[in-house]
Amino acid sequence: MGGPHAHGCGQDAPSYSGHEAGGTSLGTGAIVAPMQDVFSAQGKRVLDRLASQGGSLFAFDFDGTLARIVQDRHVAGLTESTQQALHDLAVVAPTAIISGRSLADLSPRVKGITAHLIGNHGLEGLHASERVMQQAQDCCSAWLKAVTKDDRELTRAGVVVEDKTYSLTFHYRQACSPAAARETIFHVVSTLLPAPRLVLGKAVVNAIPSGNLHKGTAMLELMHQLQTSAALYVGDDDTDEDVFSLPDERIVSVRVGKKATTAAQWYLTRQSQIGQLLQYLTEARARAVSA
Secondary structure, eight states, rough: TTGGGGGGHHHHHOOOSSSTSSSOOOOOGGGGSSSEEEEEEEHHHHHHHHHHSOOEEEOOTTTTTTTTOSSGGOOOOOOOOHHHHHHHHHHHOOOOEEEEOOOHHHHHHTTTTTTTTEBBBGGGGSOOOOHHHHHHHHHHHHHHHHHHOOHHHHTOOOOOOOOOOOOOEOOOOSSOOOHHHHHHHHHHTTSSOOEEEEEETEEEEEEEOSSOOOOOHHHHHHHHTOOOOOOOEEEEEEEGGGHOOOOTTTTTEEESSSSSSSSOSSSSOOOOGGGHHHHHHHHHHHHHHHH
16 A cells, blocks of 8 residues: 555645745734734734725634634534624625535535635645545545454444545544544554644544645635735644745734634633624724725
8 A cells, every 4th residue: 555655645835936925914913922812802803904905804713713613523614693694794705615525515504605615624625636636535435445354343342444545534532532533543554654743623533644734735726826915824634734834924814712732812701602702703894995
């Protein structure tokens, strides 16, 4: 299994022409203390400044951010109020969703609200070449074959393997012992060749082809393609840290839930506030246009 696939899982980073130049510093340059409430007076000033720029991009993770985490991932979706609020924002500003779900899974859940969808933790969507996509698919196909050849250990631990074509996700939300399930997953993936990049999430372990493509590179490529001068990204999980940790002061980063170990600059106290944030951004944009 380490034969042809050992060379086929590396990913080339997309090239960006001048993404460091221009724009206004709205991110780290606007922060005077670690991780503050985005609805604080200072946070609202940053949001207002961001919304006042016509070229700003507003991007969001899906699970745990736009949609609440549920026991059964198959039934996850937007509430009617969030769906309407996201639609209203997408009417007045470039809006995107960057998710760990595959595009085939994500698209019907957002019902065409935004044209800018990126899946598989940044691999599937705007910026990946056909060669890179094929390499990732071959890699995951080999991993899946190895994992399913004898999956009794995973089954006993209560682990479900999801094939997302370009990545694998090991779900253990329904396991009797989450700790034991994680250990089982780590043991199984340690045998995979070439070694995947592991990103831990909420009751999931994501196995992703190693390389330079992730949510952060997807965010930069989307900003480049849309020629945006500034951006907001909201996420809730470890895969979102690839965006939060970008050394790009044009990006305002918001994490759902306050956490000590994060590169995000701001936090949203709980997921149920996402509709409020969407509405605030839409109204701030409307105020800027009418001013």
